[in-house]
Amino acid sequence: MEAAARSTAPLLALSLSLVCAASLAADPVRVDIARVTRADQPPEPLSFLDLPVEDDGAEGALLGLEDNRTTGGFLGHEYEYENLAVPAGADLSAAVAALVEQGVDFLLLDLDAADLLVAAEAMQAAGQAAGQETGGPLGFNVRDQSDALRNERCRANLLHVVPSRAMRADALAQYLAWKRWDEVVLLTGRHAPDAAFAAALERAIERFGLEVVARADWTREPGARRTDSGHHTAQAEIPLFTRFEDHDVLLVADELDEFGEYLAYRSERPRPVAGTQGLVPTAWARTHEQWGATQIQRRFEKRAGRVMTPRDQAAWLAMRSIGEAVTRTASAAPGPAREFLLGPDFTLAGFKGVALTYRDWNGQLRQPILLSAPRMLVSVSPQDGFLHQSSELDTLGYDRPESACEAFR
Amino acid sequence: MTVLPTPARRCPPIFRFAGLLGAIALLAASQAGAYTVYVSNEKDNTISVIDGDSLEVVRTLEVGERPRGIVLSNDASRLYVCTSDDDHVETLELPGGRVLHTLPSGPDPELMALSADGERLYIANEDDNMVTVVDVGTREKVIEIPVGIEPEGIGLSPDGRLLVNTSETTNMAHFIDTETLEIVANVLVDTRPRVAQFTPDGSQVWVSSEIGGTVAVIDAVSHEILHTIEFEVPGLRPESIQPVGVAIADDGSDKVYVALGPSARVAVIDANSYEVEDYLLVGPRVWNLAFSPDRSRLFTTNGVSGDVSVIDLERLRVIKSVKVGRLPWGVVVAP
Numbered sequence: 001m002e003a004a005a006r007s008t009a010p011l012l013a014l015s016l017s018l019v020c021a022a023s024l025a026a027d028p029v030r031v032d033i034a035r036v037t038r039a040d041q042p043p044e045p046l047s048f049l050d051l052p053v054e055d056d057g058a059e060g061a062l063l064g065l066e067d068n069r070t071t072g073g074f075l076g077h078e079y080e081y082e083n084l085a086v087p088a089g090a091d092l093s094a095a096v097a098a099l100v101e102q103g104v105d106f107l108l109l110d111l112d113a114a115d116l117l118v119a120a121e122a123m124q125a126a127g128q129a130a131g132q133e134t135g136g137p138l139g140f141n142v143r144d145q146s147d148a149l150r151n152e153r154c155r156a157n158l159l160h161v162v163p164s165r166a167m168r169a170d171a172l173a174q175y176l177a178w179k180r181w182d183e184v185v186l187l188t189g190r191h192a193p194d195a196a197f198a199a200a201l202e203r204a205i206e207r208f209g210l211e212v213v214a215r216a217d218w219t220r221e222p223g224a225r226r227t228d229s230g231h232h233t234a235q236a237e238i239p240l241f242t243r244f245e246d247h248d249v250l251l252v253a254d255e256l257d258e259f260g261e262y263l264a265y266r267s268e269r270p271r272p273v274a275g276t277q278g279l280v281p282t283a284w285a286r287t288h289e290q291w292g293a294t295q296i297q298r299r300f301e302k303r304a305g306r307v308m309t310p311r312d313q314a315a316w317l318a319m320r321s322i323g324e325a326v327t328r329t330a331s332a333a334p335g336p337a338r339e340f341l342l343g344p345d346f347t348l349a350g351f352k353g354v355a356l357t358y359r360d361w362n363g364q365l366r367q368p369i370l371l372s373a374p375r376m377l378v379s380v381s382p383q384d385g386f387l388h389q390s391s392e393l394d395t396l397g398y399d400r401p402e403s404a405c406e407a408f409r
Numbered sequence: 410m411t412v413l414p415t416p417a418r419r420c421p422p423i424f425r426f427a428g429l430l431g432a433i434a435l436l437a438a439s440q441a442g443a444y445t446v447y448v449s450n451e452k453d454n455t456i457s458v459i460d461g462d463s464l465e466v467v468r469t470l471e472v473g474e475r476p477r478g479i480v481l482s483n484d485a486s487r488l489y490v491c492t493s494d495d496d497h498v499e500t501l502e503l504p505g506g507r508v509l510h511t512l513p514s515g516p517d518p519e520l521m522a523l524s525a526d527g528e529r530l531y532i533a534n535e536d537d538n539m540v541t542v543v544d545v546g547t548r549e550k551v552i553e554i555p556v557g558i559e560p561e562g563i564g565l566s567p568d569g570r571l572l573v574n575t576s577e578t579t580n581m582a583h584f585i586d587t588e589t590l591e592i593v594a595n596v597l598v599d600t601r602p603r604v605a606q607f608t609p610d611g612s613q614v615w616v617s618s619e620i621g622g623t624v625a626v627i628d629a630v631s632h633e634i635l636h637t638i639e640f641e642v643p644g645l646r647p648e649s650i651q652p653v654g655v656a657i658a659d660d661g662s663d664k665v666y667v668a669l670g671p672s673a674r675v676a677v678i679d680a681n682s683y684e685v686e687d688y689l690l691v692g693p694r695v696w697n698l699a700f701s702p703d704r705s706r707l708f709t710t711n712g713v714s715g716d717v718s719v720i721d722l723e724r725l726r727v728i729k730s731v732k733v734g735r736l737p738w739g740v741v742v743a744p
Binding site for chain 1: 559599600619646
């Protein structure tokens with residue numbers, strides 16, 4: 001909040017010089033936005049190269065807010081913002097209800113799937129209690145990648161800015177198919193998110209004609225992340241763990257970063273690693289500098305003093321989605337905003353070379369997926385040749401005919 | 410700073426003399442009305458110099474990091490180059506091509522326009538949400554005008570009184586009075602506006618929107634959008650049609666040409682009916698456009714294919730592709 005307040009000073013000066021522009025708006029449009037997350041400690045990264053990110057996602061929201069306020073300054077639109085970190089174990093439902101009662105209409109929800117469903121329920125109930133005809137406030141999932149939330153557990157008041165696991169897995173599988181690296185080994189970690197990403201990879205492997213030659217689960221406890229002589233253990237363990245019949249690539253599902261990073265250069269056969277480590281399908285990476293991305297990377301770093309993460313990018317896109325809806329409809333109401341965002345006139349410039357739009361069957365934002373190595377961007381999916389009758393971006397994730405989402409019909 | 414074409418460097422003396430004769434012939438030709446095309450190569454940090462008669466690259470000039478927008482002085486004796494990653498504008502003397510000095514442009518200069526009297530440069534600072542006004546003579550900043558996020562295009566009215574700047578993330582065309590240097594209007598256009606161009610009579614501004622895939626025709630007085638032009642190329646996915654460069658003919662032909670980015674097409678538009686009459690195939694990521702002095706040809710920079718397409722406007726056909734450096738970006742033509 002402090003950073004947001006600080007940023008208003010130059011903008012105020014700006015809007016004063018633009019009296020003419022402000023007078024265009026008959027009624028002042030006031031937009032109330034909140035970001036809700038859980039107060040938690042960032043995990044210790046496995047790689048000593050990575051620095052823990054304290055305010056992951058929050059800085060992206062602030063940059064988006066600043067961008068919206070600049071546009072709003074020219075149009076007489078005001079953006080209010082609050083960032084709320086709910087302590088673990090505290091009542092999320094009550095916290096969300098209180099925000100809605102205060103008049104918050106748009107929520108950036110930086111939460112896991114279970115919390116997202118709680119928040120969506122609370123938003124709907126509080127909106128109804130407040131007598132809002134439009135179905136209450138609109139939420140943006142800026143964190144969780146569950147495919148279930150885009151399918152059978154979808155909610156009408158929840159749009160998904162972050163790509164689903166299926167979208168990321170499809171993006172990687174398309175590239176492997178393009179490379180004709182058809183034979184893969186699938187390695188899965190100990191946790192539920194690992195199994196979920198492995199399932200998404202299995203689906204993608206099937207869709208794009210690849211073949212799993214072997215599967216294995218990593219079951220070892222990770223132990224301490226900082227050790228004095230860790231490489232000896234990995235050098236002994238990984239060759240034993242990766243004795244498979246011949247394959248083109250090792251696919252790894254290790255979302256918590258417990259073992260995937262140990263595979264490269266240590267596997268029994270010299271094979272590339274892809275998935276959650278190695279070549280990673282992701283919505284955002286520091287390696288991305290195309291289509292004007294350099295500009296937002298620089299603007300972000302100047303502001304936050306660190307690099308932009310995928311969570312920051314999701315929060316920025318959610319903020320900009322809200323900003324675009326308000327700007328184009330000249331309204332701060334969530335109902336018309338939702339209709340506009342899901343309609344044919346919404347296009348968002350997200351530094352991906354094409355317009356980003358929302359799928360009207362489940363509220364998922366369409367976006368190209370980066371395929372990034374640790375120090376360089378390798379490719380961007382969808383790959384050439386994967387065609388679709390309406391949008392090639394719909395070759396990634398659950399397409400309209402496959403969707404099990406009922407709430408958007 | 411000047412790089413001679415490699416053959417001249419390696420030739421034995423007798424051929425070098427022949428080369429000199431050639432250069433003299435070239436000079437004579439230029440005095441006889443030939444023209445020169447300058448192309449900035451964003452990746453190579455160079456300017457390719459193309460002879461308008463032979464349509465060959467005759468020289469390659471070295472400049473600073475990431476050259477993008479380029480502008481000629483009114484007497485064509487200077488070339489101003491936005492060297493974006495050096496955070497300044499370089500002034501090259503022509504035809505020599507030596508960098509005379511740099512101008513303080515503000516960070517990340519991208520596109521610019523020169524005032525009618527040739528004294529001021531209006532520069533869009535993409536990283537800094539400003540339009541910087543620089544006095545070319547004193548080489549000092551006059552003022553910084555705050556605009557929207559990621560300023561990009563700069564268009565100047567024929568009488569020099571109005572400046573239009575586009576901001577890519579704010580999605581606006583900002584109209585700026587060049588006397589007061591204040592914003593007089595902000596017009597919301599489609600997503601990610603790039604280039605702004607006034608019509609020769611100054612009555613309209615055409616603004617391309619790269620991600621929105623459209624061109625807005627804006628009344629320069631009322632600031633109303635008169636028409637939004639959409640594009641459709643059979644067999645191409647709509648997302649690949651991304652309007653960037655806009656060139657408006659001032660020879661009475663009433664034609665406007667729009668570069669359509671990844672689709673590798675240039676659209677030919679009737680300036681009165683706003684109908685798209687034709688799509689000409691050039692190279693992928695076609696970015697910016699410039700007319701020959703007699704308006705018989707149009708030059709396009711094709712980023713991905715690393716060449717310049719030469720369009721014969723009479724026949725509406727591409728007559729040549731000229732290989733230049735990597736990622737050609739800006740293009741201007743000196744008489």
